[in-house]
Amino acid sequence: MSMLEVKNLVKTYGKGDSLVKAVDDVSFKVEEGEFVAIIGASGSGKSTLLHMIGGVDRATSGEILVDGENIAKYRADKLAVFRREKVGIIYQFYNLIPVLTVAENITLPVDLAHKKPDEKYLAELIETLGLTERIKYLPNQLSGGQQQRVAIGHALFNHPKIVLADEPTGNLDKKSGDEIVHLLKEANQKYHQTIILVTHDMSIAEKADRIITFEDGKIVSDQKKYHEEPKQADEITPEVEAEIERIEKSEEEHEGSHES
C-alpha cells in the first residue's frame, strides 16, 4: 500500500460560465520516504492540490488515501486531528507566530496537542536548521531565510507522515532558497520524511527524486529520476580488434606523412 494515493481528485470553483476546474481528475501515488516536486505554471492547480492533501481544503470529488484511509471523507473534527498529527505544511510566507520565539514556534504543534516536547529532538532539529544561536529570537529579528528555516522546524517537529511545501523558496534569494531545499533534502534522508514540494523553479525541482508536471489542473508528466547503472564496456571481438588495429595503423601513417 502506498503512503499516499490520490484517486480521480477534482476541485472546482464557481458555477456555470464561471466554473473553474482547479484540479481536474488527478490520480497518483506517493511512497513513504519519497521526495516529490510538483511544477507547473501559475494557476495550474498546484496549491489547490496541496491544500486538499494537507486537509486544509475540501475536494469536490475523488479520494485522498493516506495509509489507506480516505481523508476526503473525514468530518471536520477528524480532519483537524489529521492536520495536526499527520501533516506539516510550509508556505511561501513562513506563517510564524510573531509573539513566539524560534523554539516556541517550532514546538507549537506539540504544545497545542498538550504533549511534552522532545527536548533532545528539538535541540538536534534546531542544530540541523542552523538556528542554535537564535533560539530565543522572535520572527521579526530574523532574515527571510532564517524565518523559513523556523517554519521547516515547525513542520517537522511533530514527525508528520507528509511534509507539504508550497513554493517555500518563492520569497527568498537564490542562496537562501538553495539552503531551504538542502534542508528539506536532509529531512528526507535523515528522518525519512515524505516530502511534496511545489515550485515553479526547475533548478529546485531537480533536487527531488521525482517531478510531476501540472498543466490546467491535470498531470501532464510524472518522471522519476533515473539512476543509470554503470555501463558495461562493449565486448571486444576479433573483428573489433582488427578494426582498432587498422585505425591505429592509418593514424600512424597519417602522422608520419606530417613529419616529412
Ligand code: ADP
Ligand atoms: P497554482 O498554485 O498552480 O498557481 P492554484 O491552485 O492557486 O494554482 O489555482 C488554480 C486555479 O484555481 C486558478 O485558476 C485559480 O484562479 C483558481 N482558484 C484557486 N483558488 C480559488 C478560489 N478560492 N476561488 C476561485 N478560484 C480559485
Ligand code: MG
Ligand atoms: Mg500556488
